[in-house]
Amino acid sequence: xxxxxxxxxxxxxxxxxxxxxxxxxxxxxxxxxxxxxxxxxxxxxxxxxxxxxxxxxxxxxxxxxxxxxxxxxxxxxxxxxxxxxxxxxxxxxxxxxxxxxxxxxxxxxxxxxxxxxxxxxxxxxxxxxxxxxxxxxxxxxxxxxxxxxxxxxxxxxxxxxxxxxxxxxxxxxxxxxxxxxxxxxxxxxxxxxxxxxxxxxxxxxxxxxxxxxxxxxxxxxxxxxxxxxxxxxxxxxxxxxxxxxxxxxxxxxxxxxxxxxxxxxx
Amino acid sequence: xxxxxxxxxxxxxxxxxxxxxxxxxxxxxxxxxxxxxxxxxxxxxxxxxxxxxxxxxxxxxxxxxxxxxxxxxxxxxxxxxxxxxxxxxxxxxxxxxxxxxxxxxxxxxxxxxxxxxxxxxxxxxxxxxxxxxxxxxxxxxxxxxxxxxxxxxxxxx
Numbered sequence: 001x002x003x004x005x006x007x008x009x010x011x012x013x014x015x016x017x018x019x020x021x022x023x024x025x026x027x028x029x030x031x032x033x034x035x036x037x038x039x040x041x042x043x044x045x046x047x048x049x050x051x052x053x054x055x056x057x058x059x060x061x062x063x064x065x066x067x068x069x070x071x072x073x074x075x076x077x078x079x080x081x082x083x084x085x086x087x088x089x090x091x092x093x094x095x096x097x098x099x100x101x102x103x104x105x106x107x108x109x110x111x112x113x114x115x116x117x118x119x120x121x122x123x124x125x126x127x128x129x130x131x132x133x134x135x136x137x138x139x140x141x142x143x144x145x146x147x148x149x150x151x152x153x154x155x156x157x158x159x160x161x162x163x164x165x166x167x168x169x170x171x172x173x174x175x176x177x178x179x180x181x182x183x184x185x186x187x188x189x190x191x192x193x194x195x196x197x198x199x200x201x202x203x204x205x206x207x208x209x210x211x212x213x214x215x216x217x218x219x220x221x222x223x224x225x226x227x228x229x230x231x232x233x234x235x236x237x238x239x240x241x242x243x244x245x246x247x248x249x250x251x252x253x254x255x256x257x258x259x260x261x262x263x264x265x266x
Numbered sequence: 267x268x269x270x271x272x273x274x275x276x277x278x279x280x281x282x283x284x285x286x287x288x289x290x291x292x293x294x295x296x297x298x299x300x301x302x303x304x305x306x307x308x309x310x311x312x313x314x315x316x317x318x319x320x321x322x323x324x325x326x327x328x329x330x331x332x333x334x335x336x337x338x339x340x341x342x343x344x345x346x347x348x349x350x351x352x353x354x355x356x357x358x359x360x361x362x363x364x365x366x367x368x369x370x371x372x373x374x375x376x377x378x379x380x381x382x383x384x385x386x387x388x389x390x391x392x393x394x395x396x397x398x399x400x401x402x403x404x405x406x407x408x409x410x411x412x413x414x415x416x417x418x419x420x421x422x423x
Contacts, residue, residue, distance in 0.1 A: 044397060
């Protein structure tokens with residue numbers, strides 16, 4: 001129970017883990033705002049969105065665990081995998097707030113912007129997954145879609161508020177966009193996992209989401225006075241299991257209880 | 267006859283987060299299959315991350331066991347996705363009486379912008395949304411500009 005686990009790297013399981021891990025790590029970062037939100041309403045909003053994402057994660061991890069055949073449950077998959085066996089987008093593991101020595105970057109504008117970019121992506125993804133050939137995935141997606149819509153709306157309102165607010169808020173939002181944008185390329189990368197998912201009807205290849213995503217993002221950016229940046233040559237590799245330096249620190253904090261007290265329940 | 271007894275038992279199971287309503291009022295119980303004393307009950311979660319999901323399953327199990335059924339099997343059924351349209355008329359009356367503005371109908375074009383919500387205390391429609399999220403996943407926070415009282419609104423989903 002103390003040793004690390006990993007799932008078979010079949011395209012099917014890999015595809016589901018990319019989505020589940022993106023939701024999980026994004027939820028973990030959002031939850032870091034608990035008790036630190038700039039206003040009470042946002043404190044509640046960020047943690048409520050984290051809760052929705054956590055619920056989506058649980059369902060996907062449970063399903064991935066069943067498909068894998070080793071009978072690992074959601075908790076084992078969240079708390080006993082090592083860094084290289086997580087397949088989230090690198091974007092979501094980046095520090096969100098200036099909370100401690102090992103999380104040096106970010107302010108509320110980073111949170112607002114990342115949440116918006118990601119919710120816009122997830123909304124499109126869930127929409128297509130709702131028609132998945134895997135009935136369990138379709139059921140998870142149909143429910144998650146309703147939640148992601150609300151998140152996207154809420155985060156989009158904030159992007160507009162900051163971009164169309166004061167000089168200070170607009171400058172911070174532009175700086176946040178500069179930091180986040182290079183990591184968005186990975187949302188539309190394409191490899192064998194995407195190909196297999198598209199071919200089997202499990203879900204869309206990531207590149208199929210690009211156009212609709214850019215359109216949704218550009219619409220809100222226009223209202224916020226932000227320009228859509230040009231694509232960058234850099235492509236992050238979290239979905240391949242190769243992460244940024246922040247991932248290890250984050251997992252250490254997220255997993256410490258289960259690693260220290262294996263199988264502990266409360 | 268035993269089916270009616272099972273539904274009656276479920277009327278007595280309150281939602282852990284909105285105890286004024288039963289799980290049946292909220293439309294969380296989708297189907298019952300009775301076979302002699304054995305019963306299988308299909309329940310659906312509200313939000314993906316609703317922390318009450320496990321508690322509800324346990325309470326449903328215990329209520330049916332107490333009503334004389336056994337074995338009792340509680341199965342989660344996620345699809346079709348729960349909608350607030352499944353909250354019964356009785357449930358809506360109870361919400362209103364409890365001080366929570368009930369959800370409007372979910373139209374095909376999903377409205378997620380704040381809509382006009384009547385104050386459950388004075389029925390004024392002159393209200394404003396204070397917070398998109400509230401004390402639980404299913405609610406948002408409003409304020410009545412008539413009687414000046416804050417109140418919760420059960421979001422249409």
